[in-house]
Amino acid sequence: MLGESEGTKGDATIEQIGRRRTFTRTLQLAVVLAVVQWPMRDAVHDAAGSPLGCEVPGRLSLLVDATFVMAYVYAAYRAYKYVKFLGRQSWQRIAAIGSWVVFVAAVLDVVEDVRLWNDFGTGACADLSTGWLTWLLRATGLAGAVVVGVAYLASSRFGQRMLYGVRLDPPATFRRIRDDGRDNGRLVIACSGGGIRSASFCLGALQLLREKGLYDKASTVIGVSGGGYMAAAFHILRRTSADPFSPGSPELARLRRQTRYLLQGGRAMFRAALSVLFGLVVNLLLIGITLRAIAWVLGWFLADQGVITRGYTDIRVDWRPNDSWSFLVLSLFLLALSAAMFVLEKVWDRWARMPDVARMVLATIGTFSLRFGVPVAVALLGVPGGLYLLNQLPGQATDQPSLPSALQALVDPAKQGLASFSALVVVLIGLGKSVWNGLAIEGKEAAGMRARLLSFARTKLAPWLASAIIVIAAVVVLLRWTGGYATDPLYQEDWNVALILAAIAVAIKVLTDANRTSLHSFYRERLSRAFLVTRKDNGAAVALDYHLRLRYSDWAKPVDGGPQLVIAGVANVSDADFVPIQRDCVPFVFDAQQIGIVGDRSLPDGGRRVTDDYEREADMLKREVTVPAAMAISGAAFSPLTGRVNARTRPVRLLLAVLNARLGVWLPNPYWNNRPEPAFPEVTGAFAKVRRYVGSVIDKPGPYRLLLEGIGQPSMYDRRIYVTDGGHYDNLGLVEALRREPAQVIVIDASNDAEDRFTALAEAIATARMDHGIQIDIDPSPMIRGSKPRADRAWAYGIATHPLKEGEEKAYKTEIFFVKAVLAGHLGWDIEQYAVANPDFPRRTTGDQFYDEWDFEAYRSLGYTLAQSLTEHHRVKARLEDL
Template structure:
């Protein structure tokens, strides 16, 4: 499981690169916070009278700096520990403890210094105590740096004259071929439309004995609802969802499963509102903290000062170039490294190590130089363009009132939220209708507005509102109007809000995943009681995937397909932005093409314990919800359509995806998270599990970041974002036969989902699929002749095999074909979009549900009743 990134040349594991990156990012953050303190400390040292504001601001920033360098020390120790060099690991532990001791002393120092700046200008030092603290911290940092260097490839080669091999990481044998010689059934995505259609098809396949004959059923998105429902109920009775059964009658009462009844609607509204409020609070905390520090700095440097009637802005206060040089220094360094590389390359060959150093330096300078320039140049420029504060700025008063604690401010904020929600709804409707053709000018204009204008309008409004808020807060702190830089109660409030968010929720809990998961569980996962009644399984009961996905008393195993959103050019083709993530009872994790590093799958039981101490994150309901998480800021292969609205969806809390542990990390021969025994270990594991939940940083990655397979956590969403049919995963398992139940919402006669699955199977696994859907084309006829087709998949010939392995494919498609029952014919007459109802419509009544269920049953029957298909399926 080697990765190739930043010059590693494939001789480092994904986890090793990822751990190094997390340490580097944390160290960079600590350095940034240390640099931010520099002008504050300089102001204290040069002051002769009162310097309360810069001194106490420095102490507040120092608190963040302490947390950052402690976290960096911890990650450095974990990196050395991961490399499994025992002697250096023990030394690194000493260095980490020294840094922690220094952090404790640093906190004590800050507490002692805080009251000293109330009425006079003291020194930002406590004498010998400060020097002891710094000495211990520097010593710990040196120890960690030595350990880090000594365990690196370069250090091992220089110190011992040996090359450091990648750490031993457990890699299980691949499961390609696990269903060899068997039958696999796949249920495609498509929300309630697909769930209804797949239900009818599975009913018929069960009656024919094919369901119990199958070794695996693969569910994707909506198809996963019924695949899981059938599988779970099959454990309790041999005839799940049979005609006239109590569970089928109950399911017909749950066809509006998302908002079934007043309590569900109320909880849905609260779920959206809860996440939205948390997101806005996080944005507000960040903007207020930046504005506070930046406002003081601009005032201290004389860049922003109060005039007689307005705010005066000067980027060269006192005629000095110092401020401009500070604002552009990092960008200049980035440009200089680029020019140096070009000049060097003109006169001589540049060693790769030098090129990598210059490239890294230039990238880091650009990464931090852009926000520095935007803040130090853009904010004063924005204040200059706004003109007078307060006064006529040229901007709508509703925008300017966003930060005012008045009735107009509340009204402006409420209006902003309503507008964003309206835009979000318009965008979702537009994306759902995309691909539908219309000759009406009005429909085409509406589609253009919904798919092209509204997405960027929502993002633009969020950015504009954030900029206005930042400018008003920064200007207020700079000139002291309505905002006092020495109002330290603000810091207490901000810290309390941040601590409360960390303590009471996380990025997964603020999303809609929990609500979605519960609704799916209560609607689809039922059991048949001894008295014959059907009842929902207790949601409190943990349906661990490692236990409940296995067959019990006959029938197939359950596999649910999702995707892990990653954008690494090292691993995924351009604009694919995802790799398959498979929920399997034995092993769970990332699968994909043969170029992906091995080791992306973990023992499911061990993975369940890592994801959550209380075993709630990797369950059958969770897998159903994750596989159906179509509404998310990150959407795999369809990111090109949703990228303009990523920020809008994230802010509005339209997030169904889940952050799960990266299975490439902690992949060991022995469980990395074994069963806990004992009270103290259990408490320690529980506290660690709660603290380790994904925080605001992950939410930022959803909104504007670039997710990576090297990250400690990956964002898992709808399996249809990779392959909506589940066919590619089925072929990877090399069965003898595959029955594909396809309820995809393809355009008429185009079969896009099938075409994409064929191309993906060839690209990722070298599997050639020969299948012709022309018999399902309607063309100029009123309807197609039949709704199924047959094909052959030829796998690459393995060494020692006399001939390539082949898989038979039987695909049944949700379309109108042949003569249907009178009830279906009448339903089709009254519903022109049948059976291609938009996936965004998840609210069916009994007639809708029955029509799609009966269509699935009828078309599956037309497939299995054909004499050639019947004979082929009987051969297995």
């Protein structure tokens, strides 16, 4: 990053920058597709009079042109949306007119493509033209592009200064986000993450706090990941029961029957397998059609340039076809331009002072040329080089060019190909399981050489091996298909493939989206059916009907004076503008009043939306922002993007994305469409509802998001953000609790820290100080076991001092009561015996989510006992009663 960006300076809002980037990326795609068509059009022109020589490049050009049409229509539409966002009514109307003109040109372009498609192969052709229709669509498209471009430039920073003399952009501020004061002077309860282990422990602690009257006394209960399961369950059940999950209650008995909530019974296991398989198939289809399309265009181009030719039994590669350097120059031009910009900057800086504007221009040109230069060089030089190297290996001698038989079997539609492909999938699934086990044990000390070697293989070797296998398989497929399209006429003339690819792409877009192919829907349903219950009039405890829309704006509100429900997640972003190196996330909070991104003062204001409006934007049917959805999102620990723990999961991001091990969800960016009035009000009328419904379905996150999960860098400027486990920022919920400035906080911690280290607490202390300037003074040393048989106690007391605000003479302070799942003091005989039989108690790995009734009861009872030891201490009891 060179200096400060517009976002960090406040020169433009997040939405403004994001909309501009979205338009720029779409325009770049359109330009790339236009450039790709040039050699095809030249080939058609050179093959004038030869129907056979004209058909392949001509029809291939039309296929690329179909994608180009969609790209420039989207570019025009996004330019119009940018102008509309800036609020220039006159220019908005002009941009709308220009967009419609571009759309008309696109329709004419499609008509032209259909006519030309039927003409190819039936006679000689001179050019990709239909006479007057071609000239009409070009004139129409150019006119529309000029109109949209004028409106866009007039609304830009340059245009504003030229036309108005001042900038009229929406202001961006960095004011401190202040809440409505609901928690000020009140009690907040925070339930930590930790899967079923934390849910069980927090259940016991919440039962005790309810008995003491502290639960009903609290203003807010914050849930993170597994703690969110039970925080939500308590909150929902309180609507129909005054004593939720009390000892001997039907809902507690039912919960004990749901301790294997993820795969409870054969039906759940069947649906889990289908969910994984469905997403895996869709992911492989997306990868396959992308590789096939690239191979088709690349193979034809390399053959047309004479770089790849067909030998008798092999593929021949000529880096200088016809003894010309033009191909090598074309392949390396953009990389050379990037290097030239860098050298020019250094030389200029050597002899004179370089203005910041000039430095920025050179850096922009260099970055842009590098961004496109690397893939161009890899495609034009790396693919032929790969084909050459593979054909040097011992292969199967045939009368057609081929790859070595062992590699070819991976991609050929033969029995051995299918078997090899199936074996590949099985290997990846096995590696995925090994990686999951490795992530669960990482950070723990392994006893013995065998255990250490196994741990090293799972945590270090398996992640990289799995990603390497995926990359190698994709490269082999790309090489095979590229070689086929470059040398085999049967590949080149099979136009039915284009229809199949298009049909697959349309089916994926229409039938599913990036959220529906993930495991989120399955996970959300399982959590809802296991934890969200209601007590019927006859005393039975039953699961809430899953089809009910438990809208967060309604169901998370306080009930009869009790606490409200807040669920903590994170939005994964990698902007150096706003997040420190390797943090890769900002906190995302589900609140009944306002939902969205909260954080330190480096984040601009406007990151939170009115929850009711946000629910309608996320989905017209209001299914995406519900209590079960928030529970599942906050517990989405198993995802390709994992916030602060990305360093651990980065080697397996690609594997997790391909295998569909994705629990995170793409939600609308709350910085976008953040208006004083609702951006998505309730609609009335059949036509308006149908239009909103269709728009909501079309607007779901597309397959491009899978690429961002696997290998991309999600940005806070994007229209959608990827929200995952709240523990990826603060596993205790303590930072969010302190941000709300309560008088007291009770933290229920079931994190899986190594014994005596209290890592989650240490990270929360540092985060609160870094992000909010809050100083936390707490001493957990009485909880350290050390060489003693057992720790003295399982709780600690601390004070959080908030930064002094303007006009205040004394800093605001918050009392912290911290209770952690450790073995301390006198415990019940059942817990003692369970601890003897289970040496890892109470730090059972989060990777194990399958508990039986003994496991569940041991952690529940421990939570109850330790919370009791906290609240019955005379000093703590007095402090809590004074509130």
